[in-house]
Amino acid sequence: MKAIILAAGRGSRMGDMTADQPKCLTKLKGIALLDRQLAALREGGVDEIGIVTGYRREALADRGLHEFHNADWSHTNMVSSLACARRWLQDGPCIVSYSDIFYEAQAVRSLIHYDGALALTYDPDWLSLWGARFSDPLSDAETFRLAPDGTLLEIGEKPLAVGEVQGQYMGLLRFTPESWHALDNMRAALPRDERNQMHMTGALQHLIRTGGIAIHAVPYSGTWGEVDSQEDLAVYESAPLRP
Numbered sequence: 001m002k003a004i005i006l007a008a009g010r011g012s013r014m015g016d017m018t019a020d021q022p023k024c025l026t027k028l029k030g031i032a033l034l035d036r037q038l039a040a041l042r043e044g045g046v047d048e049i050g051i052v053t054g055y056r057r058e059a060l061a062d063r064g065l066h067e068f069h070n071a072d073w074s075h076t077n078m079v080s081s082l083a084c085a086r087r088w089l090q091d092g093p094c095i096v097s098y099s100d101i102f103y104e105a106q107a108v109r110s111l112i113h114y115d116g117a118l119a120l121t122y123d124p125d126w127l128s129l130w131g132a133r134f135s136d137p138l139s140d141a142e143t144f145r146l147a148p149d150g151t152l153l154e155i156g157e158k159p160l161a162v163g164e165v166q167g168q169y170m171g172l173l174r175f176t177p178e179s180w181h182a183l184d185n186m187r188a189a190l191p192r193d194e195r196n197q198m199h200m201t202g203a204l205q206h207l208i209r210t211g212g213i214a215i216h217a218v219p220y221s222g223t224w225g226e227v228d229s230q231e232d233l234a235v236y237e238s239a240p241l242r243p
Contacts, residue, residue, distance in 0.1 A: 001112050002088050003046040005037060005065075006053025007099035008073035008081040013229045021059045024099035026227060028236055033227060036102040038063070044108025046095060050088060052081045076196045079187065079203045089180035098171030102241075103224040111174035116216035118179035118207075120152075124219050126168030132235050141165050142201060144217075152208060152215040156201030167217065169201065170224055182212040 006011055011023025018026070024034040041049060050066035054073025061067075068084040070076065078098075080147075088094055095111055104145060107121050123129065130137035143157040143164045159165050187195050198206075207213055225236050 001046050001093065001095065002048045002050065003041045003095035003097060003100050003108075004085045005034070005049065005097050006052045006059065006066070006078055006081050006086060007034070008052050008070040008076075008084075008088065009078075010055040011100060011228075014227075015230060017230060018055075020056065022053075022056050023227075024101070025059060026100075026233065028102065028227065028233065029241060033100060033102055034063070036061070036144055037097055040103055040105045041095065041097070041108055043105035045105075045112050046108060050085055051099075052084050054081065070195075073181065073218045075197055078200050079183070079198045080196055082200075083187070086180070086184065089129065089175055089181065090177050093174060093176045094180075096173045096175055098226070101171045101224065101226045103170065103172060103220070104222040106222045107170070107172055107220045107224065110218045111172065112219060114174060114216060114218055117176045118173070118182075119216040119218055120173040120204075121170050121218050121220040122167035123170060123221070123224065124240065125169045125221065126165065127162065130168065132239075133232055138162065138165075143167070144169055146217055150217055152204070152217050154205065154208065155215075156199070167219065170220065171200075171226060173200075179213050182207060186210065186212065 007022050011018045014023055026033045028034045050068055052068045053060055054070045070081045070084045110121055134140050138159055141159055142168045143154050143159045145154040146166050147153050204215055218240055227233055
């Protein structure tokens, strides 16, 4: 199984912590987020890992990863970065991971063993984590609604109530060539600016609207988190995490 880590952006909300290095090299309890991801991916069953670089690519050159470079990283968003690795996505199933998150091998295994064309992990108990990160959890939350069969009905919209958020999307997915083909075709039909600025949740919601492919949501209850700011880092530094 292959995995692709999306690490092209700077992460400007981290302030001077990303002045000379990509956000994924931010250390949590002394270990870089990227190294936590690599350990979880390998323990979970991934044997080949690629990374999409952009900002400060030279800082990521010493980990033996296959590099896909997004030269236009400062003017494009995450789905455009993912498209830089289309050769792998066309060849076979790939785990896709944001680079500013941490998780355990259990999350990776749950996706590897899932049969659906497109699957993602989510945290059904998201509210406690968001409550620790934000005084108003809904200020940062996005809608996440599921059908009875576990497929995704809605993602990425602004919720008006907690009940519209049945879980938190984690930024960890599994694409197959079939699902990548559907996403790539959808992007190709968009105007250039819209295509370049599309976020992953927006792309997933577009696939839901068009009915092009079912997105399966896999619940995950292990340790995880996303680091968007120095305040987030402080929350996780005070929490009991695995070393």
